[in-house]
Amino acid sequence: MSGRRFVIFLFSLAILAVFNAFSLWSIYLLYADGNFGLMVTMVVLTLLIDIIALNPKGYPYRYMIPAMILLFILTLYPMYYTFRTAFTNYGTGHLFTRQQSIQKLLSDYFYIPESPEEFEFSVYIELDNYNPTDRFITLLTSKDNGSLFAAPRPQAISRDAEGNITLATAKMFEVSGDSFSIGSVNYTLSRSPDDRILAIRSDSGERFIYFYSPQDSSTRPNASFYFSEIRGIWLRNAEFTNSEGNQVRLFPNSLYTTFATTERKYALRAETTFSAGRAVQETVVYNRQTGRTLVEEGGFFYDIDKNGNEFAVEGYISDVGFWNFVRMFQDPKISGPFFQVFGWTFTWAGLSVLFSFTIGLALAITLNDRRLKGKKIYRTLLIIPWAVPAFISALVWRNGFFNETYGVLNRFIVQGLFGMEPIKWLNDAFWAKVSVLLVNTWLGFPYMMTVSLGALQSIPEELYEASSIDGATKLQRFRKITFPLLMVTVAPLLVGSFAFNFNNFTGIYLVTQGGPAIVGASTPAGATDILISYTFKLAFEGRGQDFGFASAISIIIFIIVAGFSWINFKLSGSFEEVSR
Amino acid sequence: MAVERRKYWVRHIILIAVVVVVLFPMVWLVSTSIRRDQAAFSSNLFSNRVTLQHYRNLLFPERSVGRLILDLQSATYATGDYRERSQEDLKKTVERYLAKFDSLMVESEVMVAAVEGGTISIENDLTDKDSLIIKEMNELRLKDKNLFEERLKEIGEVSEVKTAYAIGEILQTTSPSLEGSYQFYLDLLGERAAPISDSLERYRKLYEEVFIHRDETLSAIETLEFENKEEVINSLESIQNYISLSEIDYSEWRKVEWLRVINRYLRDLESSMPEERAAELNRVRTSLYDSFKSAGEAWEAAAAAAESVSEELYSLAGEAFGAEYYEYIEATEKLSIVESTIESTGKSLAVSESALAELEDSLQIAMPTLVSETRKLSALILPLQIVISKGIENRTAVTEAKLMTSLNEITSARETINTVQGQLSQMENVRELSAALSELSVEMAWFSDNREALLGVSGNSEVSNGTDVINTVLSNLSRILPVLEISVSEYVEVSENTIELRTELESLKEESELLNEKISSLQEEADRAEEEYAKALEAVNIRTAMLSVEEEINSLDEARDYVLGLTGVLNDYFKIRSSSRYRALTWYEDFNRANTEAKEGTALLNQLISSMRSMKDELALKVNNYIDLRFLGTSVTLEDFGKMQETYNSLFQQVNAKYQRASRLISDLIEKPASYSSSYSEDLREIDKALFRTNQIWAQKESTYFYFVRWLLNSVIVALSVSVISVAVASLAAYPFSRMRFRGRKQGLLALLLIQMFPTIMFMVALYALLQFMGSVIPFLGLNTLGGLIFAYSGGIAFNIWLIKGYYDTISNSLEEAAMIDGATKFQAFSKVILPLARPILAVVAILTFMNIFNEYLIARILLQDMNKWTYAVGLWQFSGRFETSWGPFTAAALIGAVPMVIFFLVLQDYIVGGLTQGGVKE
Structure with missing residues (x-):
């Protein structure tokens, strides 16, 4: 082993070590996070890479390591995830795991006890170059006994999608003898001669100046800053824990001008139940206000109100087996639209291929003549619809051409040329289907033209010469020579195009958004929806998200498309290429 | 070889056609992206007002005034995108924005000057184009004449009767007049129009008389001195506002001028004058009034004559276009009457049906109480009767006998109610119910009237208990009985009405069917006649239009009237739009309109610029202090922004509306030039550009840019x-x-x-x-x-x-x-x-x-x-x-x-x- 090689070897080892460290760390984090799917993916990936890197026989695989990382994390894991989701009720109302839901029940629900301990409060702010900052301390004065507490700025525990804090917590520290300490830092209150607290000073030299209190009208000019920067961000969902372990929050009954103790609504307790004649100890969630145990059913926790009615509090993801697949066939409100969508998907893909291929082939035959001048120019011009990004074309067609009142088609062709009533391009089920097919044919024929042109050029000229000697007519020549030979090359491409259109989300969604809606459907299905756009709508749009059902449809789409591709490979002989 | 070449031609044509169709969306995309007029769906695919402004807006976005105000505000308050910026940074930004604001104001002024300069130079040049326009209009007039003559020739001779019938139609919607086309119609009608012509002649005489008497009155008071002289003279002189050769408004004149001014002051004047002269004044005054009044009457007579004549002409339908046509018209007219009756009958039927439904509803609600209460009664009746038949102490003949009959009546009423309840859909049952109800209420009334007596008389406890129960039943029933009675009687009435309406509707429908049949049998004939009629009408209208074609046009006003008069005929019969045919005139007029809009807009814009400037200057002085304040924790809401926004909104909206209208007109002027306008197109383009730029400077721009x-x-x-x-x-x-x-x-x-x-x-x-x-x-x-x-x-x-x-x-x-x-x-x-x-x-x-x-x-x-x-x-x-x-x-x-x-x-x-x-x- 030469020196250079040795260095490279060491370098590789170092990289491997770093990679392992990183992935172990992320595995640990994922474990803590409860994301077991991704964790397992990472474990498998790490093991594979280590084996490949350390095993001398793994040389060919080493080239694939970067690709493997990307494919495992970004493709295989999402695929696994989709499969997994298809067997759960994941969706609106069931967004968290059971454990997370219980955690939410325990931490997010409050009730105000009959006689809460109220605290008046004032905010002390640190200044930066005499400008107020959002570093502050809250002083709370108990209304019951006048004892004084201090709370540092709470720490954000959770945030919503826009980054707003949904929960921030801090501890309350009792102030005794005008001083208190948070952690290792000591703070002292500075009072004025008339015994008002002016500022809070810390050992480390920080100074918090009296800034705002809802009870003190002299601080009103500072209210806007308080509301936008302090309460609006930090105190709105702040939760201080007092020495007794009670939660203190802004008190709605005083219009948020005081803090008050609140009680957690739900807690855990052990309960003995009898099943199959045996007593079983179980941990259950119960309502502390009413003392009733929450009922668990169908992925929901139900609480019981005063009238004895059950109402859902939190839902969680639970396994539902094949329910999502069964639903497609059993529930008439779902299966009706589903089969309509299913049928239209095939019709749409089939007609798209048929129309674009017919037009493309006709143009190819017209262009396929060596003596035709300007052939290249025609071809280039006709290829433009293919070259324009499809989403732009779709938007242009939808907005500019299909608009009912001022769209180009209605204004100039339907009304202007034929003097007919305007056509409801996008709001009538039939015409919406015509619209999407029109756009897709426009988008698709250049491809068909190009491939047909290529295939036509590869047909040997001698065949035609021979046939014309035999006295074949033009039609005969086309039927007996051109078409069969053309299909040998083009057929797999047609199947491929069918598979592509089967999943052509852009062609549908950007033109009609799947609409108009199917009447009476309990899912957001539209007359022009194909499976893929239906899946998208189920998962990300409308009345509620239903990831489980959407995943189930994804799998069905996969099976169908894979089937077509298998036919395609048989036709094009790709399998031989693989095993070569 | 020749064959081959031809084939290629076909191929090229097909291919080019396909390329055009296929690329049309792309061409539309390109043309829309560079047009300035926002008319994405205009029938002209390419506008001549091309601009790259949209590209500029996207690639090099410029803050317009509207945007600047908003951004200045956000920057000063450090909200939105400016939230995280530092104090110094904000100050610099605000300064930059203020500078941009200034430069936009200056540019606005330049644009305003460009608009003004351009319009003024065209305006000046246009003043000596009058004769040219008139000359061109006269040429067009001759062309029109040829056009009309040719068309008349095409139509050929139209018989007098047909013409008369057509005019009859016209007269129905035209009020009589001594001038213009009306006289022409009368001439065409000849003898047939005699009644109208006669009364119009009489009107003409009276009309002239009115003016003679007016002048007399004027000269009579000329030498007099009195308080309201001027007012009276004005009033007398304004008389032509109320009377003309084609119109008179007697009642308005009487109210506004005569009673309030002329009569009032002159009468006062007469009373303060020597008797002789007063008599003279009185004479002219009353004759003025009388002549005006009789003119009004003559006018009405003329209108009445016109109506009767047109009616007479209307009956010519048979003679002109065949008896069947006449029948057809009659039938259609009748049908329309019948149909409207059907409609109104249907409506009242619907009303009574819904009333019926409501009544049924209330009966349904009341019946259960009625039935259960009457059942209580009937349960009591037998025991009472037994007691009574045994004899009661302190009996008095009246009560006992009466009690018996009452009870019997109640029983029978109850029985009736019992049998008819639930079958109220039949009219008889309802009537019976109504009778039973009234009986019941009579008996009930007897009970309640004699309650005291009954109680007093009967020593028997069973009777008194029974009467007690009867009393409660009574009070229960008394609550619903009156309502029920009214409902039932109304019900009877309404349902009778409904039945009547239904039969009426049936017969009307039959009639309309018959009429429809008749009409359809006559349809073919009628279509032919309609066609002939249309031709006759066209001939009349064109001949009328010929009148104005004959006259030389001497001024722009005359030209305007000429165009106004011919617009209808040209559009209806020749599909010619007068605005493009008489471009020489309409161009001129459009320019004037555009000019007015632009001037008004400019005046407002100048006002907007100056007020914006002063507001901005004030803001610039203090804005830094407020930024400081904001960072010191005290945000103060500045009213300046609100005011700026408000001024901008209210004024710019008006400016924009006017400028947009001007811009649209000007683009029209460029696109559809007149013979003399080519030398202005440069100026017009400049104006158009300036208007567009002004819009860009001021309009609120999307933040997405x-x-x-x-x-x-x-x-x-x-x-x-x-x-x-x-x-x-x-x-x-x-x-x-x-x-x-x-x-x-x-x-x-x-x-x-x-x-x-x-x-x-x-x-x-x-x-x-x-x-x-x-x-x-x-x-x-x-x-x-x-x-x-x-x-x-x-x-x-x-x-x-x-x-x-x-x-x-x-x-x-x-x-x-x-x-x-x-x-x-x-x-x-x-x-x-x-x-x-x-x-x-x-x-x-x-x-x-x-x-x-x-x-x-x-x-x-x-x-x-x-x-x-x-x-x-x-x-x-x-x-x-x-x-x-x-x-x-x-x-x-x-x-x-x-x-x-x-x-x-x-x-x-x-x-x-x-x-x-x-x-x-x-x-």
């Missing part, structure tokens, strides 16, 4: 990074698949194929969660970051591996072997030999990936939230939709993205086609 370049940049960054990563990773991974044999090779290749078939829609849920997790560990790879997006996109390499592997297969092994003999390692052979040779496919893969990523918007839409992090595709989606697409910006934005992609594609088409058809998948 300011992000557009950012979006493009984001897209390029993301697409470039992904294509680099993708090519690097895929070129490495493809190598062993092509060159080495190892376990799992076949399965791996198949897996790669399968993987890309999986629908990626649901991947987004997983990717979202994945990026959320990654973002918590490595911030720049999280959600809402470009890094995260690049990472998410990098997963789509399976197809690329296949493409590259296919290309490697075509490279001969011998080159590598040679290199390895020379001592290269396997990796060196790959990187030094194979990679350089595979450059073409690597380029294609890179470009394809670039294009795919550039066009992808779904994942980007879900992963990116902040507007300034969006990619081009997500942003473009925002341009369309929301409420109404603004076409200029949308199309320009679409083209900015599409053109580079199209060029890429066309240049590389052979590579792309080759590469893709191998894979057999269209992307």
Whole structure:
């Protein structure tokens, strides 16, 4: 082993070590996070890479390591995830795991006890170059006994999608003898001669100046800053824990001008139940206000109100087996639209291929003549619809051409040329289907033209010469020579195009958004929806998200498309290429 | 050879037609993106008012006044996009904005000057074009004459009767007149119009008399001095406002002029004058009044005559177009009457039906009480009767006998009620119920009247208990009985009415059917007659129009009247639009209108500029202090912004409306010139530009414009990074698949194929969660970051591996072997030999990936939230939709993205086609 090689070897080892460290760390984090799917993916990936890197026989695989990382994390894991989701009720109302839901029940629900301990409060702010900052301390004065507490700025525990804090917590520290300490830092209150607290000073030299209190009208000019920067961000969902372990929050009954103790609504307790004649100890969630145990059913926790009615509090993801697949066939409100969508998907893909291929082939035959001048120019011009990004074309067609009142088609062709009533391009089920097919044919024929042109050029000229000697007519020549030979090359491409259109989300969604809606459907299905756009709508749009059902449809789409591709490979002989 | 060539021609024509149809959307896209008039759906595909402004707005966005005010406000309060900025930075920004504000004001003034200068120079030049316009109009007049004559010749002779009938129709909608076409109609009618002509003649005499008496009165008071002289003279002189050769308004004149002024003051005057002279004045005054009054009467007589004549003419239908036509008209008229009766009858039927339903409803509600209460009664009756028959102490004849009969009556009433309840849909039952109810209430009344007596008389406890129960029943019943009685009687009435209406409706329908039959049997004949009638009418109208064609046009006013008079005829019978035929005149008029709009707009704009300036100056003085205050924790809301906003909104809206109208007119003036206007087109273009620029300076601009370049940049960054990563990773991974044999090779290749078939829609849920997790560990790879997006996109390499592997297969092994003999390692052979040779496919893969990523918007839409992090595709989606697409910006934005992609594609088409058809998948 030469020196250079040795260095490279060491370098590789170092990289491997770093990679392992990183992935172990992320595995640990994922474990803590409860994301077991991704964790397992990472474990498998790490093991594979280590084996490949350390095993001398793994040389060919080493080239694939970067690709493997990307494919495992970004493709295989999402695929696994989709499969997994298809067997759960994941969706609106069931967004968290059971454990997370219980955690939410325990931490997010409050009730105000009959006689809460109220605290008046004032905010002390640190200044930066005499400008107020959002570093502050809250002083709370108990209304019951006048004892004084201090709370540092709470720490954000959770945030919503826009980054707003949904929960921030801090501890309350009792102030005794005008001083208190948070952690290792000591703070002292500075009072004025008339015994008002002016500022809070810390050992480390920080100074918090009296800034705002809802009870003190002299601080009103500072209210806007308080509301936008302090309460609006930090105190709105702040939760201080007092020495007794009670939660203190802004008190709605005083219009948020005081803090008050609140009680957690739900807690855990052990309960003995009898099943199959045996007593079983179980941990259950119960309502502390009413003392009733929450009922668990169908992925929901139900609480019981005063009238004895059950109402859902939190839902969680639970396994539902094949329910999502069964639903497609059993529930008439779902299966009706589903089969309509299913049928239209095939019709749409089939007609798209048929129309674009017919037009493309006709143009190819017209262009396929060596003596035709300007052939290249025609071809280039006709290829433009293919070259324009499809989403732009779709938007242009939808907005500019299909608009009912001022769209180009209605204004100039339907009304202007034929003097007919305007056509409801996008709001009538039939015409919406015509619209999407029109756009897709426009988008698709250049491809068909190009491939047909290529295939036509590869047909040997001698065949035609021979046939014309035999006295074949033009039609005969086309039927007996051109078409069969053309299909040998083009057929797999047609199947491929069918598979592509089967999943052509852009062609549908950007033109009609799947609409108009199917009447009476309990899912957001539209007359022009194909499976893929239906899946998208189920998962990300409308009345509620239903990831489980959407995943189930994804799998069905996969099976169908894979089937077509298998036919395609048989036709094009790709399998031989693989095993070569 | 000739045959061959012809065939090519056909081919070329077909191909060109196909190209035109196929590329039409693209042409529309281009033309819309460069037009200034916002008329995306105009029938003129290309506007001559071309502008690159939309592109400029997107690529080099400029803050307009409207935008500046908003941004100044946000910057001063440090809200929105300015939230995180430092104090110094904000001050600088505000200063910059204020400077921009100043420069916009200056530019506005320049534009205003340009508009004014242009209009004035045209205006001055136009003053001596009058004679030219008149001359041209006279030429057109002669042309019109020819046109009309020819048409008349075409129509041919129209019989007098037909003409008369047509005029009859016209007279119905035209009021009598001593002037113009009305007289012409009368002339055409000749003898038939005698009654109208006679009374009009009488009117003419009285009309002249009115003016004679007016003048007499004027001269009578000329020498007199009195308080309201001037007012009286004015009033007398204004008399022609109330009377003319074609109109008179007697009652208005009497009310406004006569009673309030003339009569009132002159009468006073007379009383204070010597008797003789007063008599003279009195005479002229009364004769003025009398003549006016009789003129009014004569006018009414003329109108009445016209009506009767037109009626008479109407009856000519038979004579003119055949008896069947007359019948047809009669029948249609009758039908329309019958139909309106059907409609009104139907409406009243619906009303009574709904009333009936309501009554039924109330009966349904009341009946249960009635039935149960009467049942109580009937249960009591027998026991009472038994007691009574046994005899009661203190009996009095009256009560006992009466009690018995009452009870009997109640029983029978109850029985009736019992039998009819539930069968109220039959009229008889309702009537019986009504009778029973009234009986019941009479008996009830007896009970309640004699209650005391009954109680007093009967010593028997059973009787008194019974009467007690009866009393409660009574009070219960008394609550519903009156209501019920009224309801029932109304019910009877209403349902009778309903039945009547129904039969009426039936007969009406029959009648209308008959009429319809008759009409359809006559239809054919009628159609022919209608056609003839239309011709007759056309002839009359054209002949009327000929009157004005004969007269020379001498002034612009006359020309205007001329155009006004002919517009209808030209449009109806020749499909000629007068605005384009008489362009010489209408151009002039349109210019004047545009000029007025522009002037009014300019006046308002000047006002707006000056007030905006002063407000801005005031703001500039203090704005820094308020920024300081804001940073000291005390945000103060400045009223200045509100005021600026308000002024801007109220004034600019008006300016804009006027300028837009002017601009539209001016574009029309440019597009449809008159014979003399060519020398102005330069000026007009300048004005148009200035108007457009003014709009750009002031109009509120979409905030999206300011992000557009950012979006493009984001897209390029993301697409470039992904294509680099993708090519690097895929070129490495493809190598062993092509060159080495190892376990799992076949399965791996198949897996790669399968993987890309999986629908990626649901991947987004997983990717979202994945990026959320990654973002918590490595911030720049999280959600809402470009890094995260690049990472998410990098997963789509399976197809690329296949493409590259296919290309490697075509490279001969011998080159590598040679290199390895020379001592290269396997990796060196790959990187030094194979990679350089595979450059073409690597380029294609890179470009394809670039294009795919550039066009992808779904994942980007879900992963990116902040507007300034969006990619081009997500942003473009925002341009369309929301409420109404603004076409200029949308199309320009679409083209900015599409053109580079199209060029890429066309240049590389052979590579792309080759590469893709191998894979057999269209992307």
